[in-house]
Amino acid sequence: MxxxxxxxxxxxxxxxxxxxxxxxxxxxxxxxxxxxxxxxxxxxxxxxxxxxxxxxxxxxxxxxxxxxxxxxxxxxxxxxxxxxxxxxxxxxxxxxxxxxxxxxxxxxxxxxxxxxxxxxxxxxxxxxxxxxxxxxxxxxxxxxxxxxxxxxxxxxxxxxxxxxxxxxxxxxxxxxxxxxxxxxxxxxxxxxxxxxxxxxxxxxxxxxxxxxxxxxxxxxxxxxxxxxxxxxxxxxxxxxxxxxxxxxxxxxxxxxxxxxxxxxNKTDAVAASLNGGNVMATFVGMLTAWMKELGVEISESTIYPQLIQAAQAQLNTDVRVIPTVLGERHAASSQGQVSNISPWNLSLGHVTRALCRGILDNLVSMLPSQKLLEAGVERVVASGSALGRNEVLKQEVEKAFPLPVVYGKDVDxxxxxxxxxxxxxxxxx
Known part of the structure; x- marks a missing residue:
């Protein structure tokens, strides 16, 4: 043909x-x-x-x-x-x-x-x-x-x-x-x-x-x-x-x-995690369910932008989140964890920022920066609908990698x- x-x-x-x-x-x-x-x-x-x-x-x-x-x-x-x-x-x-x-x-x-x-x-x-x-x-x-x-x-x-x-x-x-x-x-x-x-x-x-x-x-x-x-x-x-x-x-x-x-480019790097935007969706779903149990009806589409706004105002946090609630390909039985919490860091801003950072920490653990540099990788291509919606995730991506980050278009x-x-x-x- x-x-x-x-x-x-x-x-x-x-x-x-x-x-x-x-x-x-x-x-x-x-x-x-x-x-x-x-x-x-x-x-x-x-x-x-x-x-x-x-x-x-x-x-x-x-x-x-x-x-x-x-x-x-x-x-x-x-x-x-x-x-x-x-x-x-x-x-x-x-x-x-x-x-x-x-x-x-x-x-x-x-x-x-x-x-x-x-x-x-x-x-x-x-x-x-x-x-x-x-x-x-x-x-x-x-x-x-x-x-x-x-x-x-x-x-x-x-x-x-x-x-x-x-x-x-x-x-x-x-x-x-x-x-x-x-x-x-x-x-x-x-x-x-x-x-x-x-x-x-x-x-x-x-x-x-x-x-x-x-x-x-x-x-x-x-x-x-x-x-x-x-x-x-x-x-x-x-x-x-x-x-x-x-x-x-x-x-x-x-x-x-x-x-x-x-x-x-052959010098681009890509990694895939089972715990990315779907973890954010799980978090939003959990909050929505909690609100419903408390007698408050609120849509997920309303909660999501409020979480991002709160996390953007909270530039740093000492809360630590391991977000692997869905397991990973190399560790199917792994589960999520939250640690280092105190009465002063339980705001939505702290927790959402920590969750976004945890998603990137998990990704970096599978694709360490040193390995990228050794392999001659020149840039990181970031893609996915979660990044398009979540400015905090973008911030954490750029903190996580010591290489230029570009965001893919028409990536699907x-x-x-x-x-x-x-x-x-x-x-x-």
């Missing part, structure tokens, strides 16, 4: 996030996003399993359809490639050849899920430390954690084997979308997403099949690994105006695509995966 050099073609970038779906159209000539649409999925659902985090797959796909429908049809008809990214680690199950149903008019087709399970997300906490310890040791550079696809399958094998018997294909939610677009009989999974499930060796590019078979794991559910950045197939039909036979990239991780969209996974797809198409010319 050759990209036209005389008129604009587009790559459709899709990101299926934890709380929202975003789609963009990337102009292949300017490499800029000319159109975008983002909508909340509202897909979370309760369950009977303690600490479970599940989402309704049908709502995610419905949101995807709504987002793509909002894009200009005349530009969708000029789409020459589709890139898909999404929330990593999670897992959804479906039946081969029966995972969706296509519907619509002769000119506008779309699909909706059929014979599919709920999505068990990366935030799922059903696998206790004791349960994880009972599982075989993976041959992987990544430690196994709750919310990882293979750990979830092991849990279902023990506690809900009847659910596994209903399906014969598994993947991430973004792998599912790629499979449906291409009408694939099986599922392909990029090395990025496979590694996020556990029991995958990124050196050999293979699942730990011997280890898994010996443990009685249903290896038939595992998707076929493919190289990240390759194409999984072509659209089986016209889709929202996107022509049939359009190349579709193998689904990629949202973290990697976000980084790809923000890094422009949908843009990043569209860029990866565009680059792949260029290589095929």
């Amino acid at each position: 050759a990209l036209s050099t005389c008129s604009s073609n587009y790559v459709l970038g899709i990101d299926l996030g934890t709380t929202s779906v975003k789609v963009v159209l990337l102009d292949t000539l300017s490499r800029t996003a000319t159109e975008s649409q983002c909508l909340p999925t509202k897909a979370d659902t309760g369950g009977s399993v303690p600490n479970a985090k599940e989402q309704i797959a049908e709502r995610i796909i419905d949101t995807l359809n709504k987002c793509v429908t909002c894009l200009p049809r005349e530009k969708l008809q000029k789409v020459v490639g589709i890139g898909v990214s999404g929330q990593m680690h999670g897992i959804v199950f479906w039946r081969a050849k029966r995972g969706c149903e296509w519907f619509g008019t002769d000119s506008v087709h779309m699909f909706k899920p059929k014979d599919i399970s709920q999505l068990i997300t990366w935030q799922d906490g059903r696998c206790s430390s004791d349960f994880l310890t009972s599982l075989p040791q993976p041959n992987s550079h990544i430690n196994l954690a709750t919310g990882f696809g293979c750990a979830t399958i092991f849990w279902l094998l023990k506690h809900r084997p009847e659910l596994l018997s209903e399906f014969n294909v598994a993947g991430t939610i973004h792998d599912y979308v790629v499979s449906m677009l291409c009408a694939s009989k099986d599922c392909s999974i990029s090395a990025q997403n496979a590694a996020s499930w556990g029991y995958f060796n990124t050196v050999t590019h293979q699942w730990n099949l011997d280890i898994l078979r010996e443990a009685g794991f249903p290896v038939y559910l595992l998707p076929e690994p493919v190289e990240s950045g390759t194409f999984a197939g072509h659209t089986c039909s016209e889709w929202h105006g996107v022509p049939a036979n359009t190349p579709v990239g193998a689904a990629l991780g949202d973290l990697q695509c976000s980084v790809y969209s923000s890094m422009t 996974s949908a843009v990043g995966v569209a860029m990866v797809c565009s680059d792949g198409l260029s290589r095929k010319q």
